[in-house]
Amino acid sequence: MMNLDTLSYFLGIEVSSTSNGYYLSQTKYTSNLLSLAELTDNKTVDTPLENNVRLNTTNGEPLSNPTLYCQLIGSLIYLTVTRLDISHVVHIVSQLMSAPRSTHYVTVLRILRYVKGNIFQGLQFSSRSTLTLRAYSNANWTGDPIDRRSTTEAGYYALANTTSELLWLRWLLQDLGVDSPSPASLHCDNYSAIQIAHNDIFHKRTKHIEIACHFIHHHLLHGVLHLVPVCFVDQLTDLFLPGLIQQDAFETLYPNSN
Template structure:
């Protein structure tokens, strides 16, 4: 078997572990990681660059659009997808395979996270309009195939986060969509886009629910970074562009219409 990826600063301990495992299994040392589970890793004096170029290229080849034109955006402005728009697909296998592959591809290029989240909601009711959007995503991927994540060696260890929502953007159930991302210095380390489970009566309520989700992720990142030896001497800012949600977070007096989000208030 190939030698698994082992990291850390205890070189003696790592070598001892490798020697012990070599006595238990037939292994070989691959040395510096360059390709792992579809990820390409490039190391330079600036830091590490992580991409899925080969994985994306194989996906485009499987979809048969390797020689097709590229587009500048994965989704046209103000497009709303509904479960009953378009004709039913006679064979949904291709759609499901492509969407599943795109979900894995969102690990490195977060710019397609929103639209992949959108098309993945129609896996049980697949129609022609949904498939057209999947093809648009692939044409966009073709033009951005070399994009990835850059982790800077000289970056600071300051953690900051950004939170936002699309209020009642789903035309079917009118639920809002939470979005957040986290930077450690100049490096993007975490992001997510998820539909909220309830319908918010206002954009302020929806923004505040998103702040609660962002706070939960922030606590988890604090625990994770603390476990690997990254200290935090200051609080972590969460940036939100909704003034009402920010005021609610700073005000300990609840108005009658805000009582239903009291749990989220205390959590933040």
Template sequence: MDVKNVFLNGNLSEEVYMKPPPGLSSPPNKDLGTLSYFLGLEISSSSDGYYLTHANYISDMLSQANLTNCKTIDMPTELNVRLNLHDAEPLRDFTLYRYLVGSLVYLTVTRPDISYVVHQVSQFIAAPCSTHFSAILLILRYLKGTLFQWLHFSSQSPLQLHAYTDADWAGDPTDRRSTTGYCFLLGTSLISWHSKKQFVAALSNTDAEYRTLADTSSELLWLRWLLQDIGVSFSSATPIYYDNISAIQIAYNDVYHERTKHIEIDCHFVCHHLLQGSLQLHSIMSHDQFADLFTKSHPPGRFRNLVSNLKMVFRTPP
């Protein structure tokens, strides 16, 4: 029988032979040359590093939405606009909305600049309204204007890991849950980022910020372990840059009282790894907080500055 795939939990009594994908059968050493395209991801290499983009993938999305010839805009979302469940009339057909949301989620692999707004529109995939679809159209018009924006990984970047983390307290107008945002850079190269609504509503800004700090610490530990596995060792603690002094003070204070008992597990987790020397907390000003890009919308000037700090650059195709 002709079997195209097998499942790990399948109970098979026969021998199954898999047909290798095209290209893997030759040459004998399986070296397919320099990677340039994989699952819609385009990779370009030069003397100063690697560049990643989804330009062709974006073009296909624009074609599916009949926006190939649309006007472009400078921002992926309107400033201070908060989507909610009852914005307008529900869409009659959800098919295109769900296709576009799924495609946009995959696109955030190389486009951290749309992570926050994609996180917003993906919350309404079960029952989208016309305003939610309009928000997607804004994202697509922004992507058309930034079609050749690449994520740059510098060959000269030092192998020093550091993180930025932030939270937007009670920002969701529907359930008043907060948004967690963080990003990790290896030298100047962005290697991990996150924008997600928290599971429960926070009672204060400090609560929301500390839950974000715990999530960031978990990602930090995983990245340190991963990098050590591939030969990148760490002789010192990884810095996390934060603009919330209250949360930093709680982390360095091992006395827990009534106002922090509901986040006590997070407190113990962060404090433990502070004492172990895996991480350090550094206070910064809000305008130096790179993670702001993943928690809220911004004016055009601030938005462009944040995108530039994360090493997203315009570059013509090679």
């Protein structure tokens, strides 16, 4: 091990430290990505995806050389380390890498133009924040325009997945010597899913999710988590929907942005 002094740059992530905490960004990485896409003009957009846009596998012409598309997608996936606001739309375009078309490439360029408009943004880890775990769970029911299936198997499986993430974070904090004596708050706007989680009697209509039911119910009983109903207007996960990333949502994600 070598003492390389204060961390300032690591794997394309710029780190700045102040008395207020740490700030992580990928400005140089983003600039290189824009150069790769040859976006040299000054045009920017306010959202990473237009409203009501539904990408599919048939519209547009197949790309003659999909290599650049795949390179841009891979780079955008890594950019989501500090740019959470593009996570959802990058997930959408990454599902089309096997047979990308011209419409998909146009969407990728729009994502890049959106990022270009706020290239210096990143993540602020405040030294004044608490270590209390809090999570928000949501699902996209019948959101796939191609086959109308759920992309996450909907509400209850989303709760189970988020519960798993919370358990992992609690174990990680314990390894770092930080105890979490209070239950982690898990916010959800699906009231039916919350009721099922608190019910230890499973009916025929919930047998297909019985394992997930037992999993969540077990950790509720042992005080690991606490389910909190949240109104859909206060559901923070909706900020990641591509058509909603506008100024108010952006300020919520990045409250310390200039």
